[in-house]
Amino acid sequence: MLSTGCKYAIRSVLYIALNASEEKKIGVKEVSEVLEVPFPFLAKLMQQLTKAKLISSTKGPKGGFYLNEQDQSRNVLDIINLMDGIDKFQGCFLGLSKCDPANPCPVHFTVAPFKEEIMGKFRDKSIMEFAAEIRLTGRHITLKDIV
């Protein structure tokens, strides 16, 4: 469905949303340990996220990652779009050049409604709204707390 990098990225951003702030930044090390994700790989992903301005960072001691105000209003679709490209949802399910209702592939009308709706869901809910829900209902981001 999504690339592993993309999955890691979503979980990381949510973890940062939940646990970091401009005063208490969080490093790659902590994130990679808590989420059980390979450190160097995650570091690359975080760099990408930072360059794309989906998360913020500062170097040096007391440095790390956090979400500034703009970052907080981003949504999950922004992350998917950055990591895997929006075509993962917008493109034709069977890989034909364009997904076009005027020129539909055999499964177009089977999948199109879902593609639309799921993109909507991931666009309309901000990272912070997700974080609030996680805090409220105790959803897990890590493998550890499942057992």
Add this chain to the structure above:
Amino acid sequence: MLSTGCKYAIRSVLYIALNASEEKKIGVKEVSEVLEVPFPFLAKLMQQLTKAKLISSTKGPKGGFYLNEQDQSRNVLDIINLMDGIDKFQGCFLGLSKCDPANPCPVHFTVAPFKEEIMGKFRDKSIMEFAAEIRLTGRHITLKDIV
């Protein structure tokens, strides 16, 4: 979304459903040319489909691929399951060990309804029903007829 092999496989099976029969079998060559898919790669995929009894074949002159009665009642989900594995839909969207409503990840309730429904759609409609619809409405499987 799906692997390229899986997409090729679905399109090929539909093409065979539409154009082949036990009397008029179709070879890899024709399928690869019409669908614009690399011949040797497609040959491998067809072997897999044959071994899994999703399509039928005979060797030698006048040989080729076709769908027997059992094959015709198969569905798209069978193909996806063979090529990519059912976890592509059943597994957790964020890659956590198990997708379990009792222990949901942050996006579980956002995506779970879609996963269920789309699997249903692809399970409940047989290959031949898809073929009939294609014949009726003129859906395209190839890139050529789009322009």
Add this chain to the structure above:
DNA sequence: TTAAAAAAAGATAAAAAGGTCTTTTATTAT
């Protein structure tokens, strides 16, 4: 019964995704 046709099988190669390691740059506290 032989030659041609076509799938099956298996070995190999190229490209992409996933993952690691090393060096550089920026920041902060001492």
Add this chain to the structure above:
DNA sequence: ATAATAAAAGACCTTTTTATCTTTTTTTAA
């Protein structure tokens, strides 16, 4: 100023996916 810290950058390695090539087996028709 200096040492320590942590991200940024870039080179590198491994595995999986995608694709190709070659040989073998089966079948049919002449």
